Amino acid sequence: MEKGFARVWRKTGTRLTLLYLLLLLVGRMNGEAGVAPPGKPRLINCRSPEKETFTCWWEPGSSGGLPTSYTLFYRKENSDVVYECPDYITAGDNSCFFDKNHTSIWVNYNITVVAQNALGNASSDPMDVDVMNIVQPHHPENVTVTLMQGENLYLQVKWQPPRMADTRSGWITLTYELLVKREEDDEWEEYFAGLQKQYQLFSPHPGETYMVKVRCKPDHGYWSEWSATAYVDVPDYLPRERSVWMLLAVFSAFVFLIFMWVLALKKNRVKHCLLPPVPGPKIKGFDSCLLKMEKSEEIFNGLIGLGFRPPSDSGDLLVDYLEVSESIQSESRHSLSPNGKDQVKDSVADHSGGHLCDVPAILAEKCNKEMEAQGDVQTEESLETVGHLAGNDNHTPNPSAASSNQPCVQESPYHVPEESKQGLDPVTWDNDELSSYRGNAPVHGKSHFNSEYVTERWQGCLQVTKPTEYVEVQKVNQENTLILKPKAEEEMEDFLQLGLRGQDYSKVSELVNDHILLLERGSTTPNTYCGSLGSPVQQQPKQTLCQGPNGYVETFTVQSSSY
Amino acid sequence: CVLHCWSLFVLLLMCLDLHTLVESAPICAHGHTGCHSPTLSDLFDRVIQHSARMHGLSSDLHSDFEQYFLPSRNQIGRINRKCHTAYILTPNGKENAQRLAREELTEVILKLLAAWRDPLSQFHRSMARHEDFTSISGNKALEMSDMVHQLKNGVEKVAEKMQLLGMISNSLMSLSSTEALAPHSASSEARSMSDYELLYCFRRDSNKVQNYLKILKCRIVAEHGC
Numbered sequence A: 001m002e003k004g005f006a007r008v009w010r011k012t013g014t015r016l017t018l019l020y021l022l023l024l025l026v027g028r029m030n031g032e033a034g035v036a037p038p039g040k041p042r043l044i045n046c047r048s049p050e051k052e053t054f055t056c057w058w059e060p061g062s063s064g065g066l067p068t069s070y071t072l073f074y075r076k077e078n079s080d081v082v083y084e085c086p087d088y089i090t091a092g093d094n095s096c097f098f099d100k101n102h103t104s105i106w107v108n109y110n111i112t113v114v115a116q117n118a119l120g121n122a123s124s125d126p127m128d129v130d131v132m133n134i135v136q137p138h139h140p141e142n143v144t145v146t147l148m149q150g151e152n153l154y155l156q157v158k159w160q161p162p163r164m165a166d167t168r169s170g171w172i173t174l175t176y177e178l179l180v181k182r183e184e185d186d187e188w189e190e191y192f193a194g195l196q197k198q199y200q201l202f203s204p205h206p207g208e209t210y211m212v213k214v215r216c217k218p219d220h221g222y223w224s225e226w227s228a229t230a231y232v233d234v235p236d237y238l239p240r241e242r243s244v245w246m247l248l249a250v251f252s253a254f255v256f257l258i259f260m261w262v263l264a265l266k267k268n269r270v271k272h273c274l275l276p277p278v279p280g281p282k283i284k285g286f287d288s289c290l291l292k293m294e295k296s297e298e299i300f301n302g303l304i305g306l307g308f309r310p311p312s313d314s315g316d317l318l319v320d321y322l323e324v325s326e327s328i329q330s331e332s333r334h335s336l337s338p339n340g341k342d343q344v345k346d347s348v349a350d351h352s353g354g355h356l357c358d359v360p361a362i363l364a365e366k367c368n369k370e371m372e373a374q375g376d377v378q379t380e381e382s383l384e385t386v387g388h389l390a391g392n393d394n395h396t397p398n399p400s401a402a403s404s405n406q407p408c409v410q411e412s413p414y415h416v417p418e419e420s421k422q423g424l425d426p427v428t429w430d431n432d433e434l435s436s437y438r439g440n441a442p443v444h445g446k447s448h449f450n451s452e453y454v455t456e457r458w459q460g461c462l463q464v465t466k467p468t469e470y471v472e473v474q475k476v477n478q479e480n481t482l483i484l485k486p487k488a489e490e491e492m493e494d495f496l497q498l499g500l501r502g503q504d505y506s507k508v509s510e511l512v513n514d515h516i517l518l519l520e521r522g523s524t525t526p527n528t529y530c531g532s533l534g535s536p537v538q539q540q541p542k543q544t545l546c547q548g549p550n551g552y553v554e555t556f557t558v559q560s561s562s563y
Numbered sequence B: 001c002v003l004h005c006w007s008l009f010v011l012l013l014m015c016l017d018l019h020t021l022v023e024s025a026p027i028c029a030h031g032h033t034g035c036h037s038p039t040l041s042d043l044f045d046r047v048i049q050h051s052a053r054m055h056g057l058s059s060d061l062h063s064d065f066e067q068y069f070l071p072s073r074n075q076i077g078r079i080n081r082k083c084h085t086a087y088i089l090t091p092n093g094k095e096n097a098q099r100l101a102r103e104e105l106t107e108v109i110l111k112l113l114a115a116w117r118d119p120l121s122q123f124h125r126s127m128a129r130h131e132d133f134t135s136i137s138g139n140k141a142l143e144m145s146d147m148v149h150q151l152k153n154g155v156e157k158v159a160e161k162m163q164l165l166g167m168i169s170n171s172l173m174s175l176s177s178t179e180a181l182a183p184h185s186a187s188s189e190a191r192s193m194s195d196y197e198l199l200y201c202f203r204r205d206s207n208k209v210q211n212y213l214k215i216l217k218c219r220i221v222a223e224h225g226c
Helices: A002-033 A240-265 A267-274 A288-293 A296-307 A361-377 A431-438 A451-464 B002-022 B040-069 B094-099 B102-115 B117-129 B135-164 B175-180 B184-192 B195-220
Strands: A042-047 A054-059 A069-076 A082-084 A095-098 A108-117 A120-123 A127-130 A141-149 A153-160 A174-182 A189-194 A198-202 A209-218 A230-233 A322-325 A333-336 A342-344 A385-387 A471-476 A482-486 A508-512 A516-519 A542-547 A553-558
Touching: A042 A108, A042 A127, A054 A069, A054 A127, A141 A209, A141 A230, A153 A209, A189 A198, A240 A267, B040 B135, B040 B195, B094 B195, B102 B117, B102 B135, B102 B195, B117 B135, B117 B184, B117 B195, B135 B195
Parallel strands: none
Antiparallel strands: A042 A054, A054 A095, A069 A082, A069 A108, A108 A120, A108 A127, A141 A153, A153 A198, A174 A189, A174 A209, A209 A230, A322 A333, A322 A385, A333 A342, A471 A482, A508 A516, A542 A553
8 A cells, every 4th residue: 555655656656756847847838927036237328417316227138038127226426326227208118207306516426227027136236427527419400401602602500509408507518520421422521510509511512412410519428410401502603702703813914915926026126125235435526446455645636526516726637537437247448638628438348357456456456346246236336536637648448449539537526317227326327327318338447556557546536626516507609509507607608609509518529629518409307527637738728528428517617727 | 213212112111011010019917008918808819719629639538538548447537536626615506606606606716727737747747658648648738737737827817907997896815815725635635546547536526617718708708799
């Protein structure tokens, strides 16, 4: 009997155990469905939007298959009193909301969450929270972007601080940040706005849409979420400034091109204008050759002889003549024959032959070369006259000399009229002009002196030559002779009378008998004049009319003791 | 004569220019006539900037300390003792702060600043002894202790100005009495605090000072910053 009972008992026990094990197995296989104490929850974070309230969130652990409840406990700093969360609902699931009455700033909160179910409970790790550190405001509100028209078009972004944050009393200080993007761009541009609640974006691209969003941050806290994006369409426009500048640039480029083209065309003239050719020194009667020889007396004498009237030394009048030697590229001379007849020589002879200066050869050559060089380079050359004794054998008459008989040539102190010369010194004249007036061979050149020679000559010139002066032509008598009236000498009238057609100057065509001047009809502008030179000894004093290369008339007395 | 006149004229001009250059504005504490004293708003801005800088330094030092000296998570953010300034009653919320009168608020600020002068210089000295702490942190500590002193002077100037303008009554306690009111235990307590605890407490108190100053400013000088 007892054996049977034990047997039954053993069987039941085994079955029960099996059943129990089976149940356990089933329970384990089902996992959560099974009962277990809850898993440990985890506090995520706590945040305060305005530093007056705050919320804490947790993450629940495993529930253990049973309905689990979560409780949040907290302790305040240095106090052992444990409080429970005042509000589990306002902030949503698994959260605890601390309202104003339960929030203290600058106080350390020690927070713990406990999960509890039928089988047990589990407590999270504690978290220490000071509200001053966990401020994360809401995003800014009422973000607007508008087109503004100032000097140029710009975008004005405006926003409001989040509603709950009290910035007006100074409790919270918020700083703001913007993100701006054009619709087709990929990247956002960051702009920091500081404490202000508006921001300008200048020079927006025309014809595009802009997107703007704003966020804020307190002094020592976290950035808020981004606000809702605001859009604005920018119309097509050209900034005034840019168009004006473009126009200006195009116009000035155009002008510049034209200018360069003109410059290229008139290259020579520009060159002439900018770098004018340096004229050689020309002073009437002032010979650079003389300078080189350093004969100051002669220089001065030469100067004086030209412009000034020497004390009229009637008893000491020597006939002398001035020889003009000119050539464009070389020398040509006018030389006077010893008997007073002038022969104008235009020679294109080269310098290598005749040196006018019988000076020490070196100097003379030097002078020659320099002058030649000048003559080569420049079209203008100074005309210098050479005092030269008649009968100087060095001067060989040039058969191709000028056609007209011209008695003599003398340096003219008279002013060449303006229109006949260009850039000419008052004391000199342009040989080109001379040639043009003469119409013959060009008259040009330099004079060279023999120094000793010169002395006599110049002296002779001084003594003999009357200062040049204009001759006033009175009338032409029937014989076609000129009747002239010199300014200083009224006796001149006796010799000649000339009638003019009302012109001041006449061109002399011929000298007859040494005292009769034949004038051409028609007027020419006066240029050179002449004086005649004769040998101081041989000739008789008389008045001679001489004609310059262009026919300008002047009178002077030659060795005159009587007029 | 012309040359002389001209040179004289130029000299005169130069003198005038120099005069305008030199004419800078000295700050007059008592608003003497002829002085160009800053406005109350300017003074407030200055002290607020100052306090912001001070709090920034304290935060930096605190986080440095946490990184190097207290790696274990248990101790972070928690102190076992009260701060030595716990005897000073400070408002713990916006309403509380706004409920306080201007004079009281100013007094609280001054008390706080006075209470920290000695502990911070002590802290700087102990920092110098720490070999592990970098020189940068040492400089910050020195700067911080200087700043407390300067800020207190600044706030006193602000208080004087406010009294002058009649914005607050003259019941404000003088500097010496402020310090005298501090209980003796506070200073001994401060001395026994660890460096970390000191930093923790000062970080909080500097934040209080900054916040109270801002509230005071916006209450007295309503401006765009508020």
